[in-house]
Amino acid sequence: MYSTKHKSVIKIIALDLEGTLIASANNPVPRPGLYQFLQWCKKNFKQVVIYTCVDEPIFRSIANKLVINEAVPSWFREIKYVEWDGMIKDLYNIDGIEPEQAIIVDDMEIFISENQKSQWIEIKTFDFPYPEDDNEFIRVANAIREKF
Ligand SMILES: [Mg+2]
Known part of the structure; x- marks a missing residue:
């Protein structure tokens, strides 16, 4: 389903939560293919982080429920949570890397830094x-493979 090989400087993939992985914090319906997409991310990047407007305790609670429901792999419980100011998802907020070593998957352009749009998928x-035939994760994985 997914290509597994890609050689690039990209080390980290940052994932938005609401509207990207699930519908919303209040209604955490997993996007179709979520489990497989997360496994693809884990396999193809050194680190997978979550970059969301949802407060960490609420996110952890949602993550726990998703694990229990087997909608996500168990490692998702311990995923690194990026701290930020709630305005712009600046990739400089991710420890240990330069922005060009990260990509961010997000449905909302307003959160992306103007000079980091090249890193945005x-x-x-x-x-x-909640369309069951949504195939955005496959499209996104292919877009990442082509672009980076
Ligand atoms: Mg979003």
Whole structure:
């Protein structure tokens, strides 16, 4: 389903939560293919981090439920949570790397730093009516492989 080989400087993939991996914190419907996409990320990047507007305790609670429901791999419980100011998802906030070593998958352009748009992979917002034939994760994985 996914290509597994890609050689690049990219070390980290940062993932938005709401509208990207799940519908919303209040209604955490997993996007179709979430489990497989996360495993693909784990296999192809040195680190996978979560970069979300949702407060960490709420995120951890959602992550725990997703693990219990087997919607995500168990390592998702311990995923690194990026601290930020809630305005711009600046890739400088990710420890130990330069922005050009990271990519961010997010449905909202307004959170992306103007000078880091080259590192942004846009994903269509996942929301009601939660289409079961959504294949954005496959499109995104292919886009990452082609671009980086
Ligand atoms: Mg979002």
